Amino acid sequence: MKYLLDTANLEDIRRYYEIFPIAGVTSNPSIVKKEGKIDFFAHMNEIRSIIGTDKSLHIQVTALDTAGMLKDADRILTKVDKDVYIKIPVNMEGIKAIKELKSQGVNVTATAIYSKMQGLLAMEAGADYIAPYYNRMENMGLDPEDIIASFAEMIALYDYKTTILAASFKNAGQVNKAHLAGAQTATLDPSILVAALKQPYIEKAVADFDADWKSIYGDCTIAEL
Ligand code: E4P
DSSP: OEEEEEOOOHHHHHHHHHHSOEEEEEOOHHHHHTTOSOOHHHHHHHHHHHHOTTSEEEEEOOOSSHHHHHHHHHHHHHHTOTTOEEEEEOSHHHHHHHHHHHHTTOOEEEEEEOSHHHHHHHHHTTOSEEEEBHHHHHHTTOOHHHHHHHHHHHHHHHTOOOEEEEBOOSSHHHHHHHHHHTOSEEEEOHHHHHHHHOOHHHHHHHHHHHHHHHHHHTTOOGGGO
16 A cells, blocks of 8 residues: 655655655645645645655646646646656546547546546546545545445456555545555545554553563663663
8 A cells, every 4th residue: 555645735745754654745726725825836846856756746737628737737747847647637628638648658647536437537548546536425425435446446357557546535544445445545634644643542552661661671771771
Protein backbone atom coordinates (compact mmCIF):
# COMPACT_ATOMS: atom_id res chain seq x y z
CA MET A 1 0.00 0.00 0.00
CA LYS A 2 1.17 3.47 -0.75
CA TYR A 3 0.17 6.67 1.02
CA LEU A 4 0.17 10.10 -0.55
CA LEU A 5 -0.41 13.43 1.17
CA ASP A 6 -3.54 15.19 -0.04
CA THR A 7 -2.44 18.71 0.79
CA ALA A 8 -0.63 21.72 -0.61
CA ASN A 9 0.49 22.95 2.80
CA LEU A 10 4.28 23.24 2.64
CA GLU A 11 4.80 23.04 6.38
CA ASP A 12 2.75 19.85 6.61
CA ILE A 13 4.46 18.33 3.58
CA ARG A 14 7.91 19.09 5.03
CA ARG A 15 7.01 17.78 8.49
CA TYR A 16 5.13 14.62 7.52
CA TYR A 17 7.28 13.67 4.55
CA GLU A 18 10.12 13.23 7.07
CA ILE A 19 8.00 11.10 9.39
CA PHE A 20 5.78 8.91 7.23
CA PRO A 21 6.57 6.62 4.28
CA ILE A 22 5.04 8.93 1.69
CA ALA A 23 4.81 8.07 -2.02
CA GLY A 24 3.74 11.47 -3.30
CA VAL A 25 1.54 14.55 -3.01
CA THR A 26 -1.83 15.36 -4.54
CA SER A 27 -3.92 18.49 -4.59
CA ASN A 28 -6.94 19.96 -6.29
CA PRO A 29 -8.19 23.56 -6.63
CA SER A 30 -10.12 23.32 -3.34
CA ILE A 31 -7.00 22.15 -1.52
CA VAL A 32 -4.94 24.92 -3.15
CA LYS A 33 -7.56 27.46 -2.03
CA LYS A 34 -6.75 26.64 1.61
CA GLU A 35 -3.25 28.09 1.07
CA GLY A 36 -4.61 31.47 -0.09
CA LYS A 37 -3.49 33.21 -3.27
CA ILE A 38 -0.12 31.51 -3.52
CA ASP A 39 2.38 31.88 -6.34
CA PHE A 40 1.03 28.67 -7.85
CA PHE A 41 4.02 27.40 -9.82
CA ALA A 42 6.59 28.50 -7.23
CA HIS A 43 4.53 26.63 -4.64
CA MET A 44 4.24 23.46 -6.74
CA ASN A 45 7.97 23.59 -7.47
CA GLU A 46 8.64 23.89 -3.74
CA ILE A 47 6.54 20.77 -3.15
CA ARG A 48 8.58 18.98 -5.81
CA SER A 49 11.83 20.07 -4.20
CA ILE A 50 10.65 18.71 -0.84
CA ILE A 51 9.53 15.30 -2.12
CA GLY A 52 12.11 14.87 -4.90
CA THR A 53 11.67 13.35 -8.30
CA ASP A 54 11.28 9.76 -7.15
CA LYS A 55 7.88 10.55 -5.57
CA SER A 56 4.81 11.37 -7.59
CA LEU A 57 3.38 14.89 -7.74
CA HIS A 58 -0.22 15.20 -8.97
CA ILE A 59 -1.50 18.62 -10.06
CA GLN A 60 -5.06 19.24 -11.21
CA VAL A 61 -6.09 21.28 -14.24
CA THR A 62 -8.64 24.04 -13.72
CA ALA A 63 -9.99 24.59 -17.26
CA LEU A 64 -13.44 23.22 -17.94
CA ASP A 65 -13.04 22.28 -21.60
CA THR A 66 -10.68 19.84 -23.30
CA ALA A 67 -8.64 22.47 -25.13
CA GLY A 68 -8.16 24.43 -21.91
CA MET A 69 -7.23 21.30 -19.95
CA LEU A 70 -4.56 20.48 -22.51
CA LYS A 71 -3.20 24.02 -22.26
CA ASP A 72 -3.20 23.79 -18.45
CA ALA A 73 -1.37 20.47 -18.69
CA ASP A 74 1.21 21.91 -21.04
CA ARG A 75 1.83 24.85 -18.71
CA ILE A 76 2.15 22.59 -15.65
CA LEU A 77 4.61 20.32 -17.45
CA THR A 78 6.66 23.34 -18.56
CA LYS A 79 6.60 25.30 -15.31
CA VAL A 80 7.01 22.35 -12.92
CA ASP A 81 8.38 19.29 -14.73
CA LYS A 82 7.55 16.57 -17.20
CA ASP A 83 7.06 13.93 -14.50
CA VAL A 84 4.01 15.58 -12.95
CA TYR A 85 0.79 13.56 -13.05
CA ILE A 86 -1.85 15.79 -14.60
CA LYS A 87 -5.10 15.39 -12.67
CA ILE A 88 -8.18 15.53 -14.84
CA PRO A 89 -11.80 15.13 -13.70
CA VAL A 90 -13.53 12.33 -15.59
CA ASN A 91 -16.36 14.05 -17.45
CA MET A 92 -16.96 14.42 -21.20
CA GLU A 93 -14.28 17.08 -21.62
CA GLY A 94 -11.90 15.35 -19.26
CA ILE A 95 -11.96 11.92 -20.86
CA LYS A 96 -11.09 13.47 -24.21
CA ALA A 97 -8.20 15.32 -22.59
CA ILE A 98 -7.00 12.11 -20.91
CA LYS A 99 -6.97 10.26 -24.25
CA GLU A 100 -5.01 13.06 -25.87
CA LEU A 101 -2.49 13.43 -23.05
CA LYS A 102 -1.88 9.67 -22.97
CA SER A 103 -1.27 9.68 -26.73
CA GLN A 104 1.48 12.23 -25.99
CA GLY A 105 2.93 10.05 -23.22
CA VAL A 106 1.98 12.43 -20.40
CA ASN A 107 1.39 11.04 -16.88
CA VAL A 108 -2.31 11.27 -16.04
CA THR A 109 -4.39 10.88 -12.89
CA ALA A 110 -8.11 10.63 -13.59
CA THR A 111 -10.03 12.19 -10.73
CA ALA A 112 -13.52 13.01 -9.39
CA ILE A 113 -14.55 9.38 -9.86
CA TYR A 114 -17.86 8.36 -8.32
CA SER A 115 -18.90 5.45 -10.56
CA LYS A 116 -17.64 2.24 -12.13
CA MET A 117 -18.19 3.56 -15.63
CA GLN A 118 -16.10 6.67 -15.00
CA GLY A 119 -13.21 4.60 -13.68
CA LEU A 120 -13.42 1.97 -16.41
CA LEU A 121 -13.51 4.62 -19.15
CA ALA A 122 -10.51 6.36 -17.61
CA MET A 123 -8.61 3.05 -17.52
CA GLU A 124 -9.45 2.40 -21.13
CA ALA A 125 -8.33 5.92 -22.03
CA GLY A 126 -4.96 4.98 -20.50
CA ALA A 127 -4.98 6.85 -17.18
CA ASP A 128 -2.02 5.95 -14.99
CA TYR A 129 -4.04 6.51 -11.80
CA ILE A 130 -7.77 6.63 -11.16
CA ALA A 131 -8.99 8.45 -8.06
CA PRO A 132 -12.31 7.17 -6.69
CA TYR A 133 -13.78 9.55 -4.09
CA TYR A 134 -14.43 7.31 -1.10
CA ASN A 135 -16.11 9.62 1.41
CA ARG A 136 -18.11 11.50 -1.21
CA MET A 137 -19.46 8.17 -2.50
CA GLU A 138 -20.49 7.20 1.01
CA ASN A 139 -22.23 10.55 1.38
CA MET A 140 -24.21 9.74 -1.76
CA GLY A 141 -25.25 6.31 -0.46
CA LEU A 142 -22.92 4.56 -2.93
CA ASP A 143 -20.69 1.63 -2.00
CA PRO A 144 -17.06 2.71 -2.52
CA GLU A 145 -15.69 -0.71 -1.59
CA ASP A 146 -17.72 -2.40 -4.31
CA ILE A 147 -16.67 0.21 -6.87
CA ILE A 148 -12.98 -0.01 -5.92
CA ALA A 149 -13.13 -3.83 -5.92
CA SER A 150 -14.55 -3.74 -9.47
CA PHE A 151 -11.68 -1.53 -10.59
CA ALA A 152 -9.16 -3.90 -9.01
CA GLU A 153 -10.85 -6.89 -10.65
CA MET A 154 -10.83 -5.29 -14.11
CA ILE A 155 -7.20 -4.19 -13.77
CA ALA A 156 -6.20 -7.77 -12.92
CA LEU A 157 -8.48 -9.38 -15.52
CA TYR A 158 -7.43 -7.21 -18.46
CA ASP A 159 -3.93 -6.31 -17.30
CA TYR A 160 -4.51 -2.55 -17.29
CA LYS A 161 -1.49 -0.54 -16.19
CA THR A 162 -3.73 1.75 -14.15
CA THR A 163 -3.24 2.11 -10.39
CA ILE A 164 -6.12 2.88 -8.04
CA LEU A 165 -5.40 6.05 -6.06
CA ALA A 166 -8.31 6.17 -3.64
CA ALA A 167 -9.12 9.68 -2.40
CA SER A 168 -11.57 11.74 -0.35
CA PHE A 169 -11.09 10.22 3.09
CA LYS A 170 -12.29 11.42 6.45
CA ASN A 171 -10.89 8.67 8.69
CA ALA A 172 -8.43 5.78 8.86
CA GLY A 173 -11.19 3.16 8.68
CA GLN A 174 -12.16 4.35 5.21
CA VAL A 175 -8.52 4.21 4.09
CA ASN A 176 -8.10 0.66 5.36
CA LYS A 177 -11.30 -0.46 3.65
CA ALA A 178 -10.20 1.12 0.37
CA HIS A 179 -6.89 -0.74 0.53
CA LEU A 180 -8.60 -4.04 1.37
CA ALA A 181 -11.01 -3.52 -1.53
CA GLY A 182 -8.01 -3.35 -3.87
CA ALA A 183 -6.76 0.24 -3.95
CA GLN A 184 -2.96 0.05 -4.13
CA THR A 185 -2.58 3.69 -3.16
CA ALA A 186 -4.53 6.25 -1.14
CA THR A 187 -4.15 9.99 -0.79
CA LEU A 188 -5.13 11.52 2.50
CA ASP A 189 -4.92 14.60 4.64
CA PRO A 190 -1.93 14.26 7.00
CA SER A 191 -4.28 14.62 9.99
CA ILE A 192 -5.60 11.09 9.30
CA LEU A 193 -2.08 9.64 9.50
CA VAL A 194 -1.33 11.61 12.66
CA ALA A 195 -4.61 10.49 14.28
CA ALA A 196 -3.75 6.87 13.47
CA LEU A 197 -0.56 7.03 15.56
CA LYS A 198 -1.43 9.59 18.23
CA GLN A 199 -3.95 7.71 20.33
CA PRO A 200 -4.15 7.61 24.13
CA TYR A 201 -3.89 3.81 24.20
CA ILE A 202 -0.64 3.95 22.18
CA GLU A 203 0.74 6.68 24.45
CA LYS A 204 -0.18 4.55 27.49
CA ALA A 205 1.61 1.48 26.13
CA VAL A 206 4.74 3.55 25.53
CA ALA A 207 4.49 5.20 28.97
CA ASP A 208 4.08 1.79 30.66
CA PHE A 209 7.17 0.39 28.88
CA ASP A 210 9.12 3.50 29.88
CA ALA A 211 8.06 3.26 33.52
CA ASP A 212 8.92 -0.45 33.73
CA TRP A 213 12.36 0.08 32.19
CA LYS A 214 13.13 3.05 34.43
CA SER A 215 11.99 1.14 37.53
CA ILE A 216 15.02 -1.11 36.99
CA TYR A 217 17.61 0.94 35.10
CA GLY A 218 16.66 4.48 36.00
CA ASP A 219 17.41 7.01 33.23
CA CYS A 220 20.04 4.79 31.62
CA THR A 221 18.91 3.84 28.08
CA ILE A 222 19.87 0.68 26.20
CA ALA A 223 22.29 2.78 24.13
CA GLU A 224 24.01 3.86 27.35
CA LEU A 225 24.35 0.39 28.92
C1 E4P B 1 -7.80 14.11 -4.30
O1 E4P B 1 -6.93 14.91 -4.52
C2 E4P B 1 -9.22 14.49 -4.18
O2 E4P B 1 -9.43 15.60 -4.97
C3 E4P B 1 -9.56 14.76 -2.75
O3 E4P B 1 -9.13 13.67 -1.95
C4 E4P B 1 -11.04 15.02 -2.54
O4 E4P B 1 -11.27 15.09 -1.16
P1 E4P B 1 -12.58 15.72 -0.51
O5 E4P B 1 -13.73 14.84 -0.84
O6 E4P B 1 -12.28 15.76 0.95
O7 E4P B 1 -12.76 17.10 -1.10
